[in-house]
Amino acid sequence: MSQPRASGHLDEPHVEGxxxxxxWLRAGVLGANDGIVxxxxxxxxxxxxxxxxxxxxAAGVAGLVGGAISMALGEYVSVSSQSDSQKSLIAxxxxxxxxxPEEELAELAGLYEQRGLSPETALTVARELTAHDALAAxxxxxLNIDERDLPSPWQAAFASAAAFTLxxxxxxxxxxxxxxGIRVIATFAVVLVALVLTGSVSAWIGGARIGxxxxxxxxxxALALAVTFAIGSLLGTTGAV
Numbered sequence: 001m002s003q004p005r006a007s008g009h010l011d012e013p014h015v016e017g018x019x020x021x022x023x024w025l026r027a028g029v030l031g032a033n034d035g036i037v038x039x040x041x042x043x044x045x046x047x048x049x050x051x052x053x054x055x056x057x058a059a060g061v062a063g064l065v066g067g068a069i070s071m072a073l074g075e076y077v078s079v080s081s082q083s084d085s086q087k088s089l090i091a092x093x094x095x096x097x098x099x100x101p102e103e104e105l106a107e108l109a110g111l112y113e114q115r116g117l118s119p120e121t122a123l124t125v126a127r128e129l130t131a132h133d134a135l136a137a138x139x140x141x142x143l144n145i146d147e148r149d150l151p152s153p154w155q156a157a158f159a160s161a162a163a164f165t166l167x168x169x170x171x172x173x174x175x176x177x178x179x180x181g182i183r184v185i186a187t188f189a190v191v192l193v194a195l196v197l198t199g200s201v202s203a204w205i206g207g208a209r210i211g212x213x214x215x216x217x218x219x220x221x222a223l224a225l226a227v228t229f230a231i232g233s234l235l236g237t238t239g240a241v
Contacts (some may be wrong), residue, residue: 025205027156028163031071033198035167037221039063040191041228043175044184048232051180060175064168072161079156086145093138104138105130111141170194188225195221 042063046056097104105126112122129137139145171187178186199217203210 027075028159029198029202029205031160031163032167033195033202033217034071035064035067035164036170036191036194036198037224038067039168040171040187040221041224043171044187044225045228045232047175047184047187048229049236053176053180056175060172064165064172067168068161068164071164072157075160076153076157079151080153083151083153086143086150089143089145090135090139090147093142094135097134097138101130101134104134108138108141167194167198184229188222191221191225192218 039060043056043060046059050056108130109119109123109126112125113119117125126137136147139147171191174187174190175183195218196214199214200210202217203213206213
């Protein structure tokens with residue numbers, strides 16, 4: 001009699017590392033969203049104070065470059081700390097497996113008992129997994145870590161900077177390419193459309209309600225632009241700049 005094929009359900013992802021890749025995608029979308037809002041707020045604020053292109057260009061470049069570097073540094077530090085912590089836990093688990101394998105086997109069996117297996121089945125599972133790859137079995141059961149899927153700080157830094165830059169280019173180019181008379185309104189429109197896209201994608205990745213999540217992003221971005229434009233206009237009107 002032939003064995004049934006384990007094909008899984010078409011609507012249920014069973015791909016190794018899928019959750020990690022979705023997290024990376026979500027981080028990229030959020031990074032682009034940060035670039036859109038922060039640089040748009042800068043250039044719109046300056047445009048509210050002056051119609052001259054040079055100050056807007058200088059402020060936009062400074063905001064884009066400074067923001068991308070800041071995002072990259074923050075992501076590098078954050079992921080480095082996470083990676084160092086995980087490597088330390090992996091090294092500790094390796095030492096324990098060498099020093100007390102029987103105790104580690106009993107611990108693994110106990111973890112599977114806690115998940116609902118009978119003591120006999122839990123011990124059988126623990127023995128078979130230990131025989132196959134003891135370290136991987138303990139990392140997965142105890143720490144939810146995959147040694148082959150540790151985050152790269154450099155990759156995270158580059159991805160964060162790239163996402164921020166791509167997002168920031170939208171308001172930066174809009175404020176420069178449209179005529180002075182409509183540049184602020186046009187930038188508002190471009191930014192709001194972009195925020196609808198990033199908000200929708202972010203909500204879809206996270207499994208949230210798209211309408212509500214998108215509305216929060218759009219309202220927040222519109223408020224940021226309105227406030228910075230009002231401040232810029234006030235400074236321009238009073239002659240402070």
